[in-house]
Amino acid sequence: MRGVSLATPYLHIDLPQLRINVRRAADQAALVGVALRPHAKTHKSAEVARLQLAHGAVGLTVATVGEAEHFVRQGCRDVFIAFPVWVDEGRATRLRDLRDQADRLAIGVDSVESAGNAGRRLGHTGIEVLVEVDSGHHRTGVAPEQAGVVARAAQRAGLPVRGVFTFPGHGYGPGGSEAAAHDERTALETARDSIQQVGIEEPVLSGGSTPTLAASLTSRAATELRPGVYVFGDAQQWELGIFEPDDISLTVHATVVSHAGGRVVLDAGSKTLGADRAAYSSGYGRLLEHPEARIVTLSEHHAVVQMPGPRPALGSLVSVVPNHVCSAVNLADTFWVAEPGGLRAWPVGARGLHT
C-alpha cells in the first residue's frame, strides 16, 4: 500500500488496541473463573478468533450454520450456534458433517417442538443443545422456569443438553446494563434450578453481551459469557458509556467529498457504516477526531456531518466510528490492519454466511 493511498471507505483496525481489548476481557474473566466464548458474528475473522482462543477463550459463539462451518474450517474445534436453528434436511446434513470435523458442536433450542424437530434429525450424533431462555429482551427463548421442560424434550430426542443460554439485549439502553445483568442472573439461576430437576447437574449457564459484561463478571451467575463487540467497540458502546473513544479499535476511514451548502459530506454511507440507529444514538455514527461532530443524515454512499468549528478540507481523511460495528463489518470483505510497515489485509472471511 505504498505510493497510492488506499481508496476510501475502508475498515481500519488499530491492532495494538484490538489486542488490548481482547486481553483485558480475557484477564477479567480468568480472574473470576468465568469462561469466555466470544461471539464471532462481530468480527467474522479467523485472525481475531485465533487471538481470542490464544487468550483462553473456550470456543466460539456464532449465529449461523454457515459461520460455524467457516470457523471450524479455520481450525476452531468448539463452536456454539447461539440461535434456535430450525433443523431442516439440508441443515441437518451440514450439521452432521460439521460434527465430524469439530470436537464439540452445539445449537440452541427454545421450544419443545424445536427440540423434538432437531432431535429427529440430529439425535444420537453427539451434537449438543443449550436451551435458550428469555431474560427480558423478549426475542427468542422460553421463560426460565420452562427450561427443564424443553431440556427433557431434547434429552428424549437423543440430544445431550449442555445447559442454558440467554441474551440480555435489553441492556442496550442508557443506564440499562446493570438492570439487564441483574435480569440475566435471575433468569440463569431460575433456568438452572429448572434443568437440574431433569437431571442436568452442572449445566453451562451462558449469558453476556458487551454492555453487561462487567456486571455479569461481578455477579458470577453465568459460568460462560458470549460478548462480541468488546473487541472493537463502536459508537453505541461509546454513547452508552461502556467504551471510551480511545479504546475503540475499528474505524471506517472516509474522505470529505463535498462542502455543499456549508455541510461536510463523507463518502461513507449506510452501505459501509450500516443504517443502525438506536433510539439513544445521537446520529448515524461518530468521528474519532471530532467528538463534537454528528452524522445527521446518511444515504447509501454519503454521510452528512454537522460540526462546529473549521471544516476538514475537501479530500481529507476522517475516522468514522460506526454505530453498530457488527453491521459495518458485515458489509466489508476486508479489514485493513495498521502495522509498522503499512496496512495488511485481513479477510472478513465469514461475511455473508447468513444461512
Next chain:
Amino acid sequence: MRGVSLATPYLHIDLPQLRINVRRAADQAALVGVALRPHAKTHKSAEVARLQLAHGAVGLTVATVGEAEHFVRQGCRDVFIAFPVWVDEGRATRLRDLRDQADRLAIGVDSVESAGNAGRRLGHTGIEVLVEVDSGHHRTGVAPEQAGVVARAAQRAGLPVRGVFTFPGHGYGPGGSEAAAHDERTALETARDSIQQVGIEEPVLSGGSTPTLAASLTSRAATELRPGVYVFGDAQQWELGIFEPDDISLTVHATVVSHAGGRVVLDAGSKTLGADRAAYSSGYGRLLEHPEARIVTLSEHHAVVQMPGPRPALGSLVSVVPNHVCSAVNLADTFWVAEPGGLRAWPVGARGLHT
C-alpha cells in the same frame, strides 16, 4: 435445487414481475421521449443491467468507481458515476483505465474546487462531468444558479461538461413525490439556464428517483432519469403508495424459527434485510403473504413479527419485503431467480465495490 430446499434467508426474484417492471418504465419513458439511465446500485447485477439496456436504457448510473469498473467489464459501454468523486491519484489511474475500455464515462462534480481537482488529474482524457445541483434534498450539489460557475471551472480544467444532475431524495416521504418532482423541475431549469450561459447549449438534465418517476416523466423537464428501485420495489415504495404489493419482484425468503412468548420470529435480521427504517415506515419490513403483519423489532439474525390471526407454523416459509431493497441486495452474494425448472443463481456481482 431439487430434493433439499434452499437454506433461508435468501433473496428471491420473481423474474416475470421483474421483466414487467423494467419494461413498464422503459415504455413510459419512451412514450415521452425521456432517456432512462437506471441506477445499478440497486441491483448490482449484470443480468438486470442487460435487461434494462435491452429495453432501451441509454447507459447505466452507478455510485462508485468500483461499480463502474464492474459494469464496464460486464459489457456496459456507457456509465455515469452519479457521485462527487474526489479524484485522488489512485482513482485517477482507475478512471483513465476505465475510459479506455468504455465508450462514454462521466463523473459528478459539485464545486469549483472538486472540478479543478478532477481536471488536474483527468483533464483532456475525454472523461466528462455532470454538475450536481441541489433540488431540495440538501445532501451534495451546488445551488442550481451556481451550475454555470462550476461548469466553467470544469471546462477550464479540460473536462467536457455533459450537463447537470440532481437527486430529488426529499421525495421519500408520504405525499412528497409530487412536490419533490416539482423542485427537481425548477432546479433543472434554473441549472440549464445557468450552464447555457457558459456555452453548453444542449445539456443533459438528469433527474429522477423511483418515487418521483411518474411526475418527472409527466413534466418532461429532465432529459434523462435515473431510477433504481423501480425494478424490484420494496416496503418503502409500498408504504409510500408508489408500488402495489403485487408489483414487488424481490423478497427475502425466511423461516419461522420461534414462537417464543406468542411471537413469530424469523431467521432474517438486519444482516439480510438491512436496518433501514424511515420515519414513515410502519416497521422493519413487510410480509407479502401477511399484509397486516409488522416486523416490530429487528436484530442481526432475528425479525420479530406482530400479526393478528393464526401464526404460521414453526419451520414454515414467509416472503419478507425489505424496507429498502438497495440495502438488502448489498448484503447478499446471490439472487435466486424463480424459473419453471427451479431456482437459478444470479450473482450480485457488484456487491461490496464501495470504492
